Amino acid sequence: MIxxxxxxxxxxxxxxxxxxxxxxxAAMGLWLLDGVPxxxxxxxxxxxxDSFTFLAIPFFILAGELMETxxxxxxxxxxxxxxxxxxxxxxxxxxxxxxxxxxxxxxxTNADAAAVGSVMIPxxxxxxxxxxxxxxxxxxxAGMGILVPPCLTMVVYGSVTNTSIAALFAAGLLPALVMAGxxxxxxxxxxAGPAPEPRPSAAARLxxxxxxxxxxxxxxxxxxxxxxxxxxxxxxxVVAVAYAILAGLLHRELSWGFFWAAVVRSGISTGAxxxxxxxxxxxxxxxxxxxxxxxxxxxxAALGGGKWGFLLFSLVVFLVLFALLDGVPGMLMIxxxxxxxxxxxxxxxxxxxxxxxxxxxxxxxxxxxxVGLYIVLGISGATLPAMxxxxxxxxLTMSLVxxxxxxxxxxxxxxxRLMGLHV
Numbered sequence: 001m002i003x004x005x006x007x008x009x010x011x012x013x014x015x016x017x018x019x020x021x022x023x024x025x026a027a028m029g030l031w032l033l034d035g036v037p038x039x040x041x042x043x044x045x046x047x048x049x050d051s052f053t054f055l056a057i058p059f060f061i062l063a064g065e066l067m068e069t070x071x072x073x074x075x076x077x078x079x080x081x082x083x084x085x086x087x088x089x090x091x092x093x094x095x096x097x098x099x100x101x102x103x104x105x106x107x108x109t110n111a112d113a114a115a116v117g118s119v120m121i122p123x124x125x126x127x128x129x130x131x132x133x134x135x136x137x138x139x140x141x142a143g144m145g146i147l148v149p150p151c152l153t154m155v156v157y158g159s160v161t162n163t164s165i166a167a168l169f170a171a172g173l174l175p176a177l178v179m180a181g182x183x184x185x186x187x188x189x190x191x192a193g194p195a196p197e198p199r200p201s202a203a204a205r206l207x208x209x210x211x212x213x214x215x216x217x218x219x220x221x222x223x224x225x226x227x228x229x230x231x232x233x234x235x236x237x238v239v240a241v242a243y244a245i246l247a248g249l250l251h252r253e254l255s256w257g258f259f260w261a262a263v264v265r266s267g268i269s270t271g272a273x274x275x276x277x278x279x280x281x282x283x284x285x286x287x288x289x290x291x292x293x294x295x296x297x298x299x300x301a302a303l304g305g306g307k308w309g310f311l312l313f314s315l316v317v318f319l320v321l322f323a324l325l326d327g328v329p330g331m332l333m334i335x336x337x338x339x340x341x342x343x344x345x346x347x348x349x350x351x352x353x354x355x356x357x358x359x360x361x362x363x364x365x366x367x368x369x370x371v372g373l374y375i376v377l378g379i380s381g382a383t384l385p386a387m388x389x390x391x392x393x394x395x396l397t398m399s400l401v402x403x404x405x406x407x408x409x410x411x412x413x414x415x416x417r418l419m420g421l422h423v
Contacts, residue, residue, distance in 0.1 A: 004029030022279030048281030059237030066244035085197035103145030113142035135380035140394035146361035147176035284336030322363035
């Protein structure tokens, strides 16, 4: 196991793709393990991705790609501006609300940051916001948006741990609202910034709502269908693609060239995710055989602190690992070790999955490692030191919410229980 972990660190250090680093390191560990046929690599790799549930991944990615065209982001931002642009904080408030709306359309945090940031950052710059402050608001908002379903992280976590994806989607709603509320309060108390937008008339608000109607229909169909038992999350992903195509055609902005490019990008993204899942499954099998989770559980029990201490310890580990390994790869490494320990300590897997997702949203924009941070930097044109200083207070607010999510399980579990999705 030590040899496998050292090999993994070495592969990452030389820039090998994470999927291959996971698989090759696990293969090395298996090769050193006496009596284990290496054919287990093929069987574990295929078994890891041979799941009907995983079909949701390419379709949710494709639905998000398709809904990002046709002016969807502009229409959602126009609606957010009509809702909160006139409140103190102005365009910063608009960014937070727009990200919540857009995250219900797209399944990718990085895509959210790129789509909303490419519209909001130039708008904020023209209104007088410094580049680093505009980028910081977009980064924090995108980190919050990971909690808004549909979320690919939740699909992967639910499939790997056999946790209900519908319950995970429902569990993310209240923490998302709390995180968004905390950011809006932070913006209001911070106070600095250009004057808010003029208060829109009732007619202007109604026009903005009509313009965003098709975009808002997608999350309603997904949630209503899944939570109402009309279709499974995988079937919901297929329906989302059909709806996204229809919306693009109705807006008369979906071309065959864009559709083909979206399909290709979705295939590339899906292939990368599936390879990571396959490689992580081999490593997970090795971890189980070597009894690493049981050993760590005994060590944690000896140190004391119980489940609350373990949850706080998990927050720190997640923050560092997800920043280093870009979220999903880190999660796939964490699951086989930490989830069994969480179960042994009496922590609900649904609650633990939301803790993991919350921290991932912060880690993706954590200076100087977060991948999402560099997407926002590229759009804003700010320097890394300036962006880091501007983003630090927002990350602190988000971290406090992450601690609240970890230590208050009912915030996560109340809605799934109310909907009958979780006992």
